[in-house]
Amino acid sequence: MRLYSSLSRQIEEVKPLDGQTVKIYSCGPTVYRYIHIGNFRSFMLGDLIRRILRFEGQDSRLVMNITDVGHMTDDLRDTGLDKMELAQSDEGLSAMQIAEKYTEAFLKDGDAVGIGRADLYPRATEHIPEMIEITKRLVEKGHAYVVDGTVYFEVRTFPDYGKLSGNTLEALQAGHRQDVEVDPNKRSREDFGLWKKAGAHRVLKWPSPWGDGFPGWHIECSAMSMKHLGERFDVHTGGNDNKFPHHEDEIAQSEAAVGHSVVSVWVHGGFLRLSGQKIAKSAKNVVLVPEIVERGLDPLAFRLVCFGTRYRSEMDFSWEAFEAANTRLTGLRQRMADWSESPAVATRGEMAEDLDRRFRDAVADDMDMPAALVVLNEAVSSPAVGPAEKYRLLSSWDGVLGLDLERLARERYEAPPEVLELIRRRDEARAARDFGTADRIRDQLGAMGLEVMDTPAGTRVRPRL
Numbered sequence: 001m002r003l004y005s006s007l008s009r010q011i012e013e014v015k016p017l018d019g020q021t022v023k024i025y026s027c028g029p030t031v032y033r034y035i036h037i038g039n040f041r042s043f044m045l046g047d048l049i050r051r052i053l054r055f056e057g058q059d060s061r062l063v064m065n066i067t068d069v070g071h072m073t074d075d076l077r078d079t080g081l082d083k084m085e086l087a088q089s090d091e092g093l094s095a096m097q098i099a100e101k102y103t104e105a106f107l108k109d110g111d112a113v114g115i116g117r118a119d120l121y122p123r124a125t126e127h128i129p130e131m132i133e134i135t136k137r138l139v140e141k142g143h144a145y146v147v148d149g150t151v152y153f154e155v156r157t158f159p160d161y162g163k164l165s166g167n168t169l170e171a172l173q174a175g176h177r178q179d180v181e182v183d184p185n186k187r188s189r190e191d192f193g194l195w196k197k198a199g200a201h202r203v204l205k206w207p208s209p210w211g212d213g214f215p216g217w218h219i220e221c222s223a224m225s226m227k228h229l230g231e232r233f234d235v236h237t238g239g240n241d242n243k244f245p246h247h248e249d250e251i252a253q254s255e256a257a258v259g260h261s262v263v264s265v266w267v268h269g270g271f272l273r274l275s276g277q278k279i280a281k282s283a284k285n286v287v288l289v290p291e292i293v294e295r296g297l298d299p300l301a302f303r304l305v306c307f308g309t310r311y312r313s314e315m316d317f318s319w320e321a322f323e324a325a326n327t328r329l330t331g332l333r334q335r336m337a338d339w340s341e342s343p344a345v346a347t348r349g350e351m352a353e354d355l356d357r358r359f360r361d362a363v364a365d366d367m368d369m370p371a372a373l374v375v376l377n378e379a380v381s382s383p384a385v386g387p388a389e390k391y392r393l394l395s396s397w398d399g400v401l402g403l404d405l406e407r408l409a410r411e412r413y414e415a416p417p418e419v420l421e422l423i424r425r426r427d428e429a430r431a432a433r434d435f436g437t438a439d440r441i442r443d444q445l446g447a448m449g450l451e452v453m454d455t456p457a458g459t460r461v462r463p464r465l
Ligand SMILES: [Zn+2]
Pocket: 026, 027, 028, 221, 246
């Protein structure tokens, strides 16, 4: 597949550096409140890339961090308050309880909108030694300096600073000049904190060579991405709002520490707007996943809403569009249920081949989901493609779309007790990681004319077409 790289500003082929596994790092949530659907539009990217790679037969590994310390309310200055600590004082829970509560909610809401779980969710608080290590290295190499227990990255020592966001040092300095508060300890206004001295009332703090303190937000992603994916990896995703300062600073820290470029392709997703405004807590227009369910809508329809617009573009959200997508999704599932009862055909027609090729081209072309939906619509209505072929096409494409298109087709088949018993035993075997037994039971079910599918809810079967 090909992706637009925000850094090179070009379309680039995604090829695993190690020749085997595409390594993807996605900037994850700061877990001090519920995550809204605008964020979920960005969080979808890593999983969508992985789905497309899998569709192409390419292995990948997806790592998404959980920020449970160090994300300040004002990232441009170092005088902000830590978001975790603020939530703690608001809710009467400890910072750890806050992190637990909102991590769980994030994972559950992500499941609901069909975002496959990452292979790993490293927590910032579990990687403090790695962050200290990089910070030490930056000090030793002359890229960082210490003033009164706080370590700053010295931006002027990294001439490439600004290459991602396009911010030149001059523009940055001019922008910062308007700031009212300036940290007098900084050599230059654009320098940013790697490690911050803990104030008297600070609860989340750790010992370090510079005294008790806590890490900056950006250093967390440098430390965790390189620890879990290596000092060179393939894809890094995030929202457009992560470009500056978060990713610009991550690039400066990581590259200055290791002395070479780390990420091959940077991918950034556009904002979701509601009534013309970016969805954000500050705009008071936040929509949460449970609200979708409360309105009687299927959260997976959110995917269909998102796929109507290229991921890099800003997109308007409306409940009208959501309802239309919901109706469309139910319609697709009903058709799938109808088609599932058609007798199988041995070979695929020319038209079906052509549609499949076009769908693959669309998703491989920088995740052109609107184009993929056009192909899907053609497949649904084409008289030249038989019902069994349509079923097969859509069920294969659903690996990328994640719309659970076979839901009604599955429900239409009522498994007899002996099949249910086999399913139960197979799920048990899989839970015990006894894949030999699981495979044998799958073969047994296959011999009974059933197709066996592994879903997040366990083994599902339906009559083979
Ligand atoms: Zn990040």
